[in-house]
Amino acid sequence: MSEILVLGAGMVGVSSALALQAQGHQVVLVDRHSSCRETSYGNAGVIQTEAAEPYALPRNLMTLFRYGCGFSNDVLWQPGALLRMKPALWRYFRHSAPAEHARISRIYSQLTSRAADDHAPLVAAAGAQSLISTDGLSEVYRQQSGFESAAKEAARFKEQYGISSRILDGATYREEEPALKQAPAGVIHWNESWSCRDPGALTDDYRALFLQRGGSYRQGDAQTLSQSAKGWRVEGESGPIEAEQVVIALGPWSPQLLRRFGYRIPMIYKRGYHGHFNAPLALKRPFLDADNGVVVASMAKGMRVTSGAALVALDSKTQPTQLERGAEALRSLVDLGERIDEPQWFGTRPCMPDMLPLVGAAPNHQGMWFNFGHGHQGFTLGPTTGQLLAEIMAGVDSEITRGLAPGTRL
Ligand SMILES: Cc1cc2nc3c(=O)[nH]c(=O)nc-3n(C[C@H](O)[C@H](O)[C@H](O)COP(=O)(O)OP(=O)(O)OC[C@H]3O[C@@H](n4cnc5c(N)ncnc54)[C@H](O)[C@@H]3O)c2cc1C
Known part of the structure; x- marks a missing residue:
């Protein structure tokens, strides 16, 4: 079991953190806000x-x-x-x-x-x-x-x-x-x-569940992500946070961060x-x-x-x-x-141009994982791709996980 940073506490990040935690990993969830405010907050709230x-x-x-x-x-x-x-x-x-x-x-x-x-x-x-x-x-x-x-x-x-x-x-x-x-x-x-009736509150309730189950939440800037001796590091408001693996779940802000690592996400x-x-x-x-x-x-x-x-x-x-x-x-x-x-x-x-979320290993970086690009249905799909990501990280290979894998699609 490893230490994992999940960057982004929207529906996708929070659900990924819960699914990874359920597999026994030690997970730190990082977001710039103290509560859900972005896409997972203001949507139409339909689980479609x-x-x-x-x-x-x-x-x-x-x-x-x-x-x-x-x-x-x-x-x-x-x-x-x-x-x-x-x-x-x-x-x-x-x-x-x-x-x-x-x-x-x-x-x-x-x-x-x-x-x-x-x-x-x-x-x-x-x-x-x-x-x-x-x-x-x-x-x-x-x-x-x-x-x-x-x-x-x-x-x-x-x-x-x-x-x-x-x-x-x-x-x-x-x-x-x-x-x-x-x-x-x-x-x-x-x-x-x-x-x-309140998508932001549901996302925050899931985050509270993650904390109650022993997870940790830190405010910080994901754009500071860098590679470190341990694996990955971001600057939190109360100091650096390090882990062996990192999950990018920053919704629409994911490409901005990944550009620094050489990925051109369309x-x-x-x-x-x-x-x-x-x-x-x-x-x-x-x-x-x-x-x-x-x-x-x-x-x-x-x-x-x-x-x-x-x-x-x-x-x-x-x-x-x-x-x-x-x-x-x-x-x-x-x-x-x-x-x-x-x-x-x-x-x-x-x-994403092929309308599927990108879920799986970053093609060129060991210990970096993607879970973003959920388009019109990320509030619906957060728990589903969170679970799939946890399975992929555990080595499960299936038709569906191959269909979502970044390596063949970027
Ligand atoms: C008007 C509208 C209606 C919609 N209606 C529905 C619907 O009814 N049903 C449905 O399933 N989907 C709906 N969607 C789509 C859905 O809301 C999104 O697909 C989903 O919320 C994406 O979730 P996410 O976790 O990937 O992104 P977000 O919820 O945007 O989360 C990304 C997180 O990353 C954080 N972040 C970004 N940059 C940084 C940084 N530098 N440092 C730290 N943290 C950072 C943000 O603060 C944010 O919390 C709708 C979208 C819109 C705009």
Whole structure:
């Protein structure tokens, strides 16, 4: 058993720390913050067992044209950022070809299908049951044509992946969701997905569980990582921290650190925003307003609206256009109430061109391991890839671990 530094205490880092600790390692978790604040804090909180297929880059010209012209609220982009991400986007485009996307989905669906089961023991041991609902996620369609094609997709998902859903006309759905002001065209209710009313609190509860089980947590700057006689060293706020092995779980900040070690990680940064509203009626379950590219969920702080993907640089200035547009459009469907005054949060989905997280040994450094690049579903997948990483570090080799391995993919 060895001493291991896990850098990053988002859902992925905390879950990795727990899984490695369960194998008997001595683990030190390091983050710059004292509590969860970044991507794992501000997301839509859905544990997406329905997300069997990762988001591909659309390849049909009409959709690309709509995105390009800014006609869709799903995606926004900045020309400079597109240029910088060009090599990664080109690879993303190629991996989005139907046959390749099907290959990737065969791996991805094996991750998402076990995600709730992997969260379950952690939720129970952390005593976090009150944060979780097992009542699913809905996709609300305002247009009949959109609903009909979504219903076909839901039937395909049932046949291909065994994922169950309820396909409901809008009037029927409205009877079970009184917060809706009007009946949409139709709804897909993915009834096996879970949701969390405070994703940051769940991540911190998992961290508390890790501490309770004997782990240690230190604030420090991961960017100070260097090789040392023992193995690896970072500067903590109260002095250096050393260990034999290191796990990089810094989500969207991972490539920045790894560049110093000679790795060029082709990441696509998809920013999203959230805002809270003091809605008078809580929602029964979160839903995606499919025509407006926003997810809305009743959470601890109020009704949280989260926006789609903005392809912008990691450090570009705040521009919550998609959130504002989406919230405005939502008002015809639910009474959002007033926006709660708070600093504007945003976070970045760390997306790999082949849509799979990078989990496994760093190709060129002994004792360095990767676990990042979880894109749109890192809150869902943290416990799953945490366990897989622990297995890989223990020498387990399987089709799935090979599929996620960095060595063959960078
Ligand atoms: C708007 C939005 C909605 C989303 N909705 C969902 C959803 O419903 N379901 C889902 O599954 N996923 C969702 N996601 C995606 C999900 O949130 C991410 O994939 C996931 O949170 C990534 O987790 P992580 O641990 O890799 O990264 P993070 O949570 O970002 O953690 C990285 C950690 O690294 C730390 N760090 C960075 N640099 C340093 C440094 N120099 N020194 C020390 N520490 C450092 C940060 O402080 C942070 O704690 C959403 C994302 C967004 C933006």
